[in-house]
Amino acid sequence: MKQTTLTNSNYWASVNQQLFLQNLERNIEQPVFLYAGRNTNFCAFAVVGYVMSRQDPLGYVQFMISLYKNGKAEYAGVMYKPSEAIRRQVGLVLYEGELDRNDADQMLFFTLADHFKGYINLFHLRYKEGRELGLWAATNLSKFNDMLRATMKAEIQCVGYDLIRLKLKNPVQFMQEKIETGDVFLYLNNRILRRKNHGKVKKHIPTHFVLLKKLTEENGIVTMTYWDAGFTTQRQIELTTFKRLLYGVSWSVRNRK
Incomplete structure:
Protein backbone atom coordinates (compact mmCIF):
# COMPACT_ATOMS: atom_id res chain seq x y z
CA MET A 1 0.00 0.00 0.00
CA LYS A 2 1.45 3.32 -1.07
CA GLN A 3 1.84 5.97 1.62
CA THR A 4 0.72 9.33 0.22
CA THR A 5 0.55 11.56 3.29
CA LEU A 6 2.17 11.92 6.69
CA THR A 7 1.39 14.15 9.62
CA ASN A 8 4.09 16.31 11.15
CA SER A 9 6.59 14.32 13.17
CA ASN A 10 7.14 15.20 16.81
CA TYR A 11 10.73 13.95 16.51
CA TRP A 12 12.10 15.34 13.22
CA ALA A 13 11.32 19.04 13.26
CA SER A 14 13.19 19.89 10.06
CA VAL A 15 12.09 16.95 7.90
CA ASN A 16 9.71 17.89 5.10
CA GLN A 17 6.99 15.25 4.89
CA GLN A 18 6.54 15.53 1.13
CA LEU A 19 10.27 15.38 0.39
CA PHE A 20 10.59 12.44 2.77
CA LEU A 21 7.90 10.44 0.95
CA GLN A 22 9.24 11.40 -2.48
CA ASN A 23 12.69 10.25 -1.40
CA LEU A 24 11.35 6.89 -0.21
CA GLU A 25 9.41 6.36 -3.44
CA ARG A 26 12.48 7.10 -5.55
CA ASN A 27 14.64 4.75 -3.49
CA ILE A 28 12.20 1.91 -4.07
CA GLU A 29 11.79 2.56 -7.78
CA GLN A 30 15.41 3.55 -8.49
CA PRO A 31 17.68 2.68 -5.54
CA VAL A 32 20.72 3.23 -7.74
CA PHE A 33 20.31 7.00 -7.20
CA LEU A 34 20.68 6.86 -3.41
CA TYR A 35 23.29 9.58 -2.87
CA ALA A 36 25.78 10.02 -0.02
CA GLY A 37 26.68 13.68 -0.51
CA ARG A 38 29.75 15.37 -1.97
CA ASN A 39 32.09 15.54 1.02
CA THR A 40 30.46 13.47 3.75
CA ASN A 41 31.77 10.21 5.15
CA PHE A 42 28.40 8.57 4.45
CA CYS A 43 29.51 6.25 1.62
CA ALA A 44 29.32 3.09 3.77
CA PHE A 45 25.83 4.01 5.00
CA ALA A 46 24.73 4.67 1.42
CA VAL A 47 25.82 1.15 0.47
CA VAL A 48 23.79 -0.28 3.35
CA GLY A 49 20.77 1.81 2.39
CA TYR A 50 21.07 0.73 -1.24
CA VAL A 51 21.09 -2.93 -0.23
CA MET A 52 18.15 -2.49 2.17
CA SER A 53 15.96 -0.70 -0.39
CA ARG A 54 16.85 -3.19 -3.12
CA GLN A 55 16.58 -6.50 -1.23
CA ASP A 56 13.76 -5.62 1.18
CA PRO A 57 11.80 -2.62 -0.15
CA LEU A 58 8.72 -3.18 2.02
CA GLY A 59 10.76 -3.68 5.19
CA TYR A 60 12.88 -0.64 4.35
CA VAL A 61 9.83 1.62 3.88
CA GLN A 62 8.13 0.33 7.02
CA PHE A 63 11.32 0.93 9.01
CA MET A 64 11.72 4.47 7.69
CA ILE A 65 8.11 5.48 8.27
CA SER A 66 8.21 4.05 11.80
CA LEU A 67 11.42 5.96 12.43
CA TYR A 68 9.77 9.15 11.18
CA LYS A 69 6.63 8.70 13.28
CA ASN A 70 8.18 7.41 16.50
CA GLY A 71 11.75 8.69 16.56
CA LYS A 72 12.91 5.09 16.79
CA ALA A 73 12.34 1.87 14.83
CA GLU A 74 13.33 -1.77 14.61
CA TYR A 75 14.84 -3.48 11.59
CA ALA A 76 15.83 -7.15 11.47
CA GLY A 77 15.63 -7.40 15.25
CA VAL A 78 17.82 -4.35 15.94
CA MET A 79 16.35 -1.23 17.56
CA TYR A 80 17.57 2.14 16.29
CA LYS A 81 16.97 5.21 18.45
CA PRO A 82 18.91 8.23 17.15
CA SER A 83 19.91 10.94 19.60
CA GLU A 84 18.16 14.29 19.90
CA ALA A 85 21.15 15.99 18.24
CA ILE A 86 20.67 13.74 15.21
CA ARG A 87 16.93 14.39 15.04
CA ARG A 88 17.55 18.15 15.13
CA GLN A 89 20.07 18.00 12.28
CA VAL A 90 18.27 15.79 9.75
CA GLY A 91 16.69 17.92 7.05
CA LEU A 92 19.19 20.75 7.52
CA VAL A 93 22.18 19.38 5.56
CA LEU A 94 23.32 21.93 2.99
CA TYR A 95 25.76 22.07 0.06
CA GLU A 96 25.87 18.30 -0.43
CA GLY A 97 24.09 18.05 -3.79
CA GLU A 98 21.10 15.71 -3.94
CA LEU A 99 21.50 14.86 -0.25
CA ASP A 100 20.20 18.37 0.57
CA ARG A 101 16.72 17.49 -0.68
CA ASN A 102 16.60 13.81 0.26
CA ASP A 103 15.35 13.92 3.82
CA ALA A 104 14.84 10.14 4.06
CA ASP A 105 18.45 9.49 3.05
CA GLN A 106 19.67 12.00 5.61
CA MET A 107 17.56 10.29 8.28
CA LEU A 108 18.91 6.83 7.44
CA PHE A 109 22.58 7.85 7.17
CA PHE A 110 22.58 9.84 10.42
CA THR A 111 20.68 7.07 12.24
CA LEU A 112 23.12 4.38 11.11
CA ALA A 113 26.13 6.55 11.97
CA ASP A 114 24.69 7.22 15.42
CA HIS A 115 24.04 3.52 16.08
CA PHE A 116 27.11 1.72 14.72
CA LYS A 117 30.54 2.53 16.14
CA GLY A 118 34.07 1.31 15.45
CA TYR A 119 37.43 2.08 16.96
CA ILE A 120 37.80 4.87 14.40
CA ASN A 121 34.91 6.72 16.13
CA LEU A 122 36.12 6.36 19.74
CA PHE A 123 36.96 10.05 20.20
CA HIS A 124 33.97 11.26 18.18
CA LEU A 125 31.06 9.28 19.62
CA ARG A 126 28.56 12.11 20.03
CA TYR A 127 27.25 14.07 17.10
CA LYS A 128 27.93 17.78 16.76
CA GLU A 129 27.02 19.89 13.76
CA GLY A 130 29.33 19.19 10.82
CA ARG A 131 30.69 15.90 12.12
CA GLU A 132 29.25 14.03 9.14
CA LEU A 133 32.32 15.40 7.32
CA GLY A 134 34.78 13.87 9.77
CA LEU A 135 35.58 10.85 11.93
CA TRP A 136 32.16 10.72 13.61
CA ALA A 137 30.76 9.28 10.37
CA ALA A 138 33.86 7.36 9.28
CA THR A 139 33.63 3.59 8.84
CA ASN A 140 36.35 0.97 9.17
CA LEU A 141 36.08 -2.53 7.71
CA SER A 142 34.78 -4.41 10.76
CA LYS A 143 32.16 -1.73 11.43
CA PHE A 144 31.00 -2.00 7.82
CA ASN A 145 30.64 -5.76 8.17
CA ASP A 146 28.68 -5.28 11.40
CA MET A 147 26.21 -3.09 9.51
CA LEU A 148 25.86 -5.63 6.70
CA ARG A 149 25.24 -8.45 9.16
CA ALA A 150 22.60 -6.39 10.96
CA THR A 151 20.68 -5.47 7.80
CA MET A 152 21.20 -8.20 5.20
CA LYS A 153 19.38 -11.52 5.16
CA ALA A 154 22.56 -13.42 4.39
CA GLU A 155 25.82 -14.60 5.90
CA ILE A 156 28.63 -12.03 5.53
CA GLN A 157 32.24 -13.11 5.03
CA CYS A 158 35.30 -10.91 4.63
CA VAL A 159 39.01 -10.75 3.96
CA GLY A 160 41.06 -7.60 4.38
CA TYR A 161 42.49 -4.95 6.64
CA ASP A 162 42.16 -1.27 7.51
CA LEU A 163 45.80 -0.28 7.03
CA ILE A 164 47.41 -3.07 4.96
CA ARG A 165 46.67 -3.74 1.31
CA LEU A 166 44.92 -7.00 0.64
CA LYS A 167 47.16 -9.43 -1.20
CA LEU A 168 45.29 -11.96 -3.31
CA LYS A 169 47.06 -14.19 -5.83
CA ASN A 170 44.25 -13.79 -8.35
CA PRO A 171 41.87 -11.05 -7.11
CA VAL A 172 39.75 -11.02 -10.27
CA GLN A 173 39.00 -14.75 -10.17
CA PHE A 174 38.43 -14.55 -6.41
CA MET A 175 35.81 -11.81 -6.77
CA GLN A 176 34.16 -13.38 -9.78
CA GLU A 177 33.54 -16.48 -7.66
CA LYS A 178 32.10 -14.37 -4.83
CA ILE A 179 29.75 -12.50 -7.17
CA GLU A 180 28.23 -15.88 -8.02
CA THR A 181 27.30 -16.41 -4.35
CA GLY A 182 25.86 -12.99 -3.55
CA ASP A 183 26.75 -9.31 -3.22
CA VAL A 184 30.40 -8.23 -3.17
CA PHE A 185 31.63 -5.07 -1.46
CA LEU A 186 35.08 -3.52 -1.89
CA TYR A 187 37.01 -1.41 0.62
CA LEU A 188 39.22 0.90 -1.41
CA ASN A 189 41.66 3.74 -1.41
CA ASN A 190 39.61 5.92 -3.72
CA ARG A 191 42.23 8.41 -4.94
CA ILE A 192 41.82 7.13 -8.49
CA LEU A 193 38.21 5.96 -8.49
CA ARG A 194 36.74 9.17 -7.14
CA ARG A 195 38.05 12.54 -6.12
CA LYS A 196 36.86 13.48 -2.66
CA ASN A 197 38.01 15.91 -0.01
CA HIS A 198 39.38 13.51 2.57
CA GLY A 199 42.46 15.57 3.43
CA LYS A 200 46.17 14.81 3.18
CA VAL A 201 46.30 12.43 6.14
CA LYS A 202 43.99 9.96 4.39
CA LYS A 203 45.73 9.79 1.03
CA HIS A 204 47.40 6.47 1.69
CA ILE A 205 44.64 4.62 3.53
CA PRO A 206 41.29 3.20 2.41
CA THR A 207 38.34 5.56 2.72
CA HIS A 208 35.63 4.19 0.47
CA PHE A 209 33.13 1.34 0.10
CA VAL A 210 31.50 0.31 -3.17
CA LEU A 211 29.24 -2.52 -4.33
CA LEU A 212 30.94 -4.51 -7.08
CA LYS A 213 28.62 -5.64 -9.88
CA LYS A 214 31.02 -7.10 -12.46
CA LEU A 215 34.79 -7.60 -12.79
CA THR A 225 31.41 -2.12 -12.87
CA TYR A 226 30.42 -0.90 -9.43
CA TRP A 227 27.78 1.09 -7.56
CA ASP A 228 29.25 4.05 -5.73
CA ALA A 229 26.87 6.10 -3.55
CA GLY A 230 24.53 7.36 -6.26
CA PHE A 231 26.16 6.19 -9.47
CA THR A 232 26.79 2.96 -11.36
CA THR A 233 30.18 3.29 -13.03
CA GLN A 234 32.32 1.22 -15.36
CA ARG A 235 36.05 1.85 -15.08
CA GLN A 236 39.13 0.32 -16.68
CA ILE A 237 42.38 0.36 -14.71
CA GLU A 238 45.62 -1.60 -14.75
CA LEU A 239 45.61 -4.75 -12.65
CA THR A 240 48.61 -3.49 -10.68
CA THR A 241 46.72 -0.28 -9.85
CA PHE A 242 43.63 -2.25 -8.84
CA LYS A 243 45.73 -4.29 -6.40
CA ARG A 244 47.12 -1.09 -4.87
CA LEU A 245 43.63 0.26 -4.28
CA LEU A 246 42.25 -2.87 -2.64
CA TYR A 247 42.17 -3.24 1.15
CA GLY A 248 39.13 -5.40 1.81
CA VAL A 249 36.48 -7.61 0.22
CA SER A 250 33.20 -8.47 1.94
CA TRP A 251 30.61 -10.73 0.39
CA SER A 252 27.23 -12.19 1.18
CA VAL A 253 26.30 -15.85 0.92
CA ARG A 254 22.63 -16.05 -0.01
CA ASN A 255 20.11 -18.34 1.63
CA ARG A 256 22.33 -19.35 4.53
CA LYS A 257 20.49 -20.02 7.80
Whole structure:
Protein backbone atom coordinates (compact mmCIF):
# COMPACT_ATOMS: atom_id res chain seq x y z
CA MET A 1 0.00 0.00 0.00
CA LYS A 2 1.45 3.32 -1.07
CA GLN A 3 1.84 5.97 1.62
CA THR A 4 0.72 9.33 0.22
CA THR A 5 0.55 11.56 3.29
CA LEU A 6 2.17 11.92 6.69
CA THR A 7 1.39 14.15 9.62
CA ASN A 8 4.09 16.31 11.15
CA SER A 9 6.59 14.32 13.17
CA ASN A 10 7.14 15.20 16.81
CA TYR A 11 10.73 13.95 16.51
CA TRP A 12 12.10 15.34 13.22
CA ALA A 13 11.32 19.04 13.26
CA SER A 14 13.19 19.89 10.06
CA VAL A 15 12.09 16.95 7.90
CA ASN A 16 9.71 17.89 5.10
CA GLN A 17 6.99 15.25 4.89
CA GLN A 18 6.54 15.53 1.13
CA LEU A 19 10.27 15.38 0.39
CA PHE A 20 10.59 12.44 2.77
CA LEU A 21 7.90 10.44 0.95
CA GLN A 22 9.24 11.40 -2.48
CA ASN A 23 12.69 10.25 -1.40
CA LEU A 24 11.35 6.89 -0.21
CA GLU A 25 9.41 6.36 -3.44
CA ARG A 26 12.48 7.10 -5.55
CA ASN A 27 14.64 4.75 -3.49
CA ILE A 28 12.20 1.91 -4.07
CA GLU A 29 11.79 2.56 -7.78
CA GLN A 30 15.41 3.55 -8.49
CA PRO A 31 17.68 2.68 -5.54
CA VAL A 32 20.72 3.23 -7.74
CA PHE A 33 20.31 7.00 -7.20
CA LEU A 34 20.68 6.86 -3.41
CA TYR A 35 23.29 9.58 -2.87
CA ALA A 36 25.78 10.02 -0.02
CA GLY A 37 26.68 13.68 -0.51
CA ARG A 38 29.75 15.37 -1.97
CA ASN A 39 32.09 15.54 1.02
CA THR A 40 30.46 13.47 3.75
CA ASN A 41 31.77 10.21 5.15
CA PHE A 42 28.40 8.57 4.45
CA CYS A 43 29.51 6.25 1.62
CA ALA A 44 29.32 3.09 3.77
CA PHE A 45 25.83 4.01 5.00
CA ALA A 46 24.73 4.67 1.42
CA VAL A 47 25.82 1.15 0.47
CA VAL A 48 23.79 -0.28 3.35
CA GLY A 49 20.77 1.81 2.39
CA TYR A 50 21.07 0.73 -1.24
CA VAL A 51 21.09 -2.93 -0.23
CA MET A 52 18.15 -2.49 2.17
CA SER A 53 15.96 -0.70 -0.39
CA ARG A 54 16.85 -3.19 -3.12
CA GLN A 55 16.58 -6.50 -1.23
CA ASP A 56 13.76 -5.62 1.18
CA PRO A 57 11.80 -2.62 -0.15
CA LEU A 58 8.72 -3.18 2.02
CA GLY A 59 10.76 -3.68 5.19
CA TYR A 60 12.88 -0.64 4.35
CA VAL A 61 9.83 1.62 3.88
CA GLN A 62 8.13 0.33 7.02
CA PHE A 63 11.32 0.93 9.01
CA MET A 64 11.72 4.47 7.69
CA ILE A 65 8.11 5.48 8.27
CA SER A 66 8.21 4.05 11.80
CA LEU A 67 11.42 5.96 12.43
CA TYR A 68 9.77 9.15 11.18
CA LYS A 69 6.63 8.70 13.28
CA ASN A 70 8.18 7.41 16.50
CA GLY A 71 11.75 8.69 16.56
CA LYS A 72 12.91 5.09 16.79
CA ALA A 73 12.34 1.87 14.83
CA GLU A 74 13.33 -1.77 14.61
CA TYR A 75 14.84 -3.48 11.59
CA ALA A 76 15.83 -7.15 11.47
CA GLY A 77 15.63 -7.40 15.25
CA VAL A 78 17.82 -4.35 15.94
CA MET A 79 16.35 -1.23 17.56
CA TYR A 80 17.57 2.14 16.29
CA LYS A 81 16.97 5.21 18.45
CA PRO A 82 18.91 8.23 17.15
CA SER A 83 19.91 10.94 19.60
CA GLU A 84 18.16 14.29 19.90
CA ALA A 85 21.15 15.99 18.24
CA ILE A 86 20.67 13.74 15.21
CA ARG A 87 16.93 14.39 15.04
CA ARG A 88 17.55 18.15 15.13
CA GLN A 89 20.07 18.00 12.28
CA VAL A 90 18.27 15.79 9.75
CA GLY A 91 16.69 17.92 7.05
CA LEU A 92 19.19 20.75 7.52
CA VAL A 93 22.18 19.38 5.56
CA LEU A 94 23.32 21.93 2.99
CA TYR A 95 25.76 22.07 0.06
CA GLU A 96 25.87 18.30 -0.43
CA GLY A 97 24.09 18.05 -3.79
CA GLU A 98 21.10 15.71 -3.94
CA LEU A 99 21.50 14.86 -0.25
CA ASP A 100 20.20 18.37 0.57
CA ARG A 101 16.72 17.49 -0.68
CA ASN A 102 16.60 13.81 0.26
CA ASP A 103 15.35 13.92 3.82
CA ALA A 104 14.84 10.14 4.06
CA ASP A 105 18.45 9.49 3.05
CA GLN A 106 19.67 12.00 5.61
CA MET A 107 17.56 10.29 8.28
CA LEU A 108 18.91 6.83 7.44
CA PHE A 109 22.58 7.85 7.17
CA PHE A 110 22.58 9.84 10.42
CA THR A 111 20.68 7.07 12.24
CA LEU A 112 23.12 4.38 11.11
CA ALA A 113 26.13 6.55 11.97
CA ASP A 114 24.69 7.22 15.42
CA HIS A 115 24.04 3.52 16.08
CA PHE A 116 27.11 1.72 14.72
CA LYS A 117 30.54 2.53 16.14
CA GLY A 118 34.07 1.31 15.45
CA TYR A 119 37.43 2.08 16.96
CA ILE A 120 37.80 4.87 14.40
CA ASN A 121 34.91 6.72 16.13
CA LEU A 122 36.12 6.36 19.74
CA PHE A 123 36.96 10.05 20.20
CA HIS A 124 33.97 11.26 18.18
CA LEU A 125 31.06 9.28 19.62
CA ARG A 126 28.56 12.11 20.03
CA TYR A 127 27.25 14.07 17.10
CA LYS A 128 27.93 17.78 16.76
CA GLU A 129 27.02 19.89 13.76
CA GLY A 130 29.33 19.19 10.82
CA ARG A 131 30.69 15.90 12.12
CA GLU A 132 29.25 14.03 9.14
CA LEU A 133 32.32 15.40 7.32
CA GLY A 134 34.78 13.87 9.77
CA LEU A 135 35.58 10.85 11.93
CA TRP A 136 32.16 10.72 13.61
CA ALA A 137 30.76 9.28 10.37
CA ALA A 138 33.86 7.36 9.28
CA THR A 139 33.63 3.59 8.84
CA ASN A 140 36.35 0.97 9.17
CA LEU A 141 36.08 -2.53 7.71
CA SER A 142 34.78 -4.41 10.76
CA LYS A 143 32.16 -1.73 11.43
CA PHE A 144 31.00 -2.00 7.82
CA ASN A 145 30.64 -5.76 8.17
CA ASP A 146 28.68 -5.28 11.40
CA MET A 147 26.21 -3.09 9.51
CA LEU A 148 25.86 -5.63 6.70
CA ARG A 149 25.24 -8.45 9.16
CA ALA A 150 22.60 -6.39 10.96
CA THR A 151 20.68 -5.47 7.80
CA MET A 152 21.20 -8.20 5.20
CA LYS A 153 19.38 -11.52 5.16
CA ALA A 154 22.56 -13.42 4.39
CA GLU A 155 25.82 -14.60 5.90
CA ILE A 156 28.63 -12.03 5.53
CA GLN A 157 32.24 -13.11 5.03
CA CYS A 158 35.30 -10.91 4.63
CA VAL A 159 39.01 -10.75 3.96
CA GLY A 160 41.06 -7.60 4.38
CA TYR A 161 42.49 -4.95 6.64
CA ASP A 162 42.16 -1.27 7.51
CA LEU A 163 45.80 -0.28 7.03
CA ILE A 164 47.41 -3.07 4.96
CA ARG A 165 46.67 -3.74 1.31
CA LEU A 166 44.92 -7.00 0.64
CA LYS A 167 47.16 -9.43 -1.20
CA LEU A 168 45.29 -11.96 -3.31
CA LYS A 169 47.06 -14.19 -5.83
CA ASN A 170 44.25 -13.79 -8.35
CA PRO A 171 41.87 -11.05 -7.11
CA VAL A 172 39.75 -11.02 -10.27
CA GLN A 173 39.00 -14.75 -10.17
CA PHE A 174 38.43 -14.55 -6.41
CA MET A 175 35.81 -11.81 -6.77
CA GLN A 176 34.16 -13.38 -9.78
CA GLU A 177 33.54 -16.48 -7.66
CA LYS A 178 32.10 -14.37 -4.83
CA ILE A 179 29.75 -12.50 -7.17
CA GLU A 180 28.23 -15.88 -8.02
CA THR A 181 27.30 -16.41 -4.35
CA GLY A 182 25.86 -12.99 -3.55
CA ASP A 183 26.75 -9.31 -3.22
CA VAL A 184 30.40 -8.23 -3.17
CA PHE A 185 31.63 -5.07 -1.46
CA LEU A 186 35.08 -3.52 -1.89
CA TYR A 187 37.01 -1.41 0.62
CA LEU A 188 39.22 0.90 -1.41
CA ASN A 189 41.66 3.74 -1.41
CA ASN A 190 39.61 5.92 -3.72
CA ARG A 191 42.23 8.41 -4.94
CA ILE A 192 41.82 7.13 -8.49
CA LEU A 193 38.21 5.96 -8.49
CA ARG A 194 36.74 9.17 -7.14
CA ARG A 195 38.05 12.54 -6.12
CA LYS A 196 36.86 13.48 -2.66
CA ASN A 197 38.01 15.91 -0.01
CA HIS A 198 39.38 13.51 2.57
CA GLY A 199 42.46 15.57 3.43
CA LYS A 200 46.17 14.81 3.18
CA VAL A 201 46.30 12.43 6.14
CA LYS A 202 43.99 9.96 4.39
CA LYS A 203 45.73 9.79 1.03
CA HIS A 204 47.40 6.47 1.69
CA ILE A 205 44.64 4.62 3.53
CA PRO A 206 41.29 3.20 2.41
CA THR A 207 38.34 5.56 2.72
CA HIS A 208 35.63 4.19 0.47
CA PHE A 209 33.13 1.34 0.10
CA VAL A 210 31.50 0.31 -3.17
CA LEU A 211 29.24 -2.52 -4.33
CA LEU A 212 30.94 -4.51 -7.08
CA LYS A 213 28.62 -5.64 -9.88
CA LYS A 214 31.02 -7.10 -12.46
CA LEU A 215 34.79 -7.60 -12.79
CA THR A 216 36.86 -8.88 -15.71
CA GLU A 217 40.53 -8.78 -16.67
CA GLU A 218 42.27 -9.00 -20.04
CA ASN A 219 45.93 -8.38 -20.82
CA GLY A 220 46.54 -6.78 -17.44
CA ILE A 221 43.56 -4.39 -17.70
CA VAL A 222 40.74 -4.72 -15.20
CA THR A 223 37.22 -3.66 -16.18
CA MET A 224 35.06 -3.10 -13.13
CA THR A 225 31.41 -2.12 -12.87
CA TYR A 226 30.42 -0.90 -9.43
CA TRP A 227 27.78 1.09 -7.56
CA ASP A 228 29.25 4.05 -5.73
CA ALA A 229 26.87 6.10 -3.55
CA GLY A 230 24.53 7.36 -6.26
CA PHE A 231 26.16 6.19 -9.47
CA THR A 232 26.79 2.96 -11.36
CA THR A 233 30.18 3.29 -13.03
CA GLN A 234 32.32 1.22 -15.36
CA ARG A 235 36.05 1.85 -15.08
CA GLN A 236 39.13 0.32 -16.68
CA ILE A 237 42.38 0.36 -14.71
CA GLU A 238 45.62 -1.60 -14.75
CA LEU A 239 45.61 -4.75 -12.65
CA THR A 240 48.61 -3.49 -10.68
CA THR A 241 46.72 -0.28 -9.85
CA PHE A 242 43.63 -2.25 -8.84
CA LYS A 243 45.73 -4.29 -6.40
CA ARG A 244 47.12 -1.09 -4.87
CA LEU A 245 43.63 0.26 -4.28
CA LEU A 246 42.25 -2.87 -2.64
CA TYR A 247 42.17 -3.24 1.15
CA GLY A 248 39.13 -5.40 1.81
CA VAL A 249 36.48 -7.61 0.22
CA SER A 250 33.20 -8.47 1.94
CA TRP A 251 30.61 -10.73 0.39
CA SER A 252 27.23 -12.19 1.18
CA VAL A 253 26.30 -15.85 0.92
CA ARG A 254 22.63 -16.05 -0.01
CA ASN A 255 20.11 -18.34 1.63
CA ARG A 256 22.33 -19.35 4.53
CA LYS A 257 20.49 -20.02 7.80
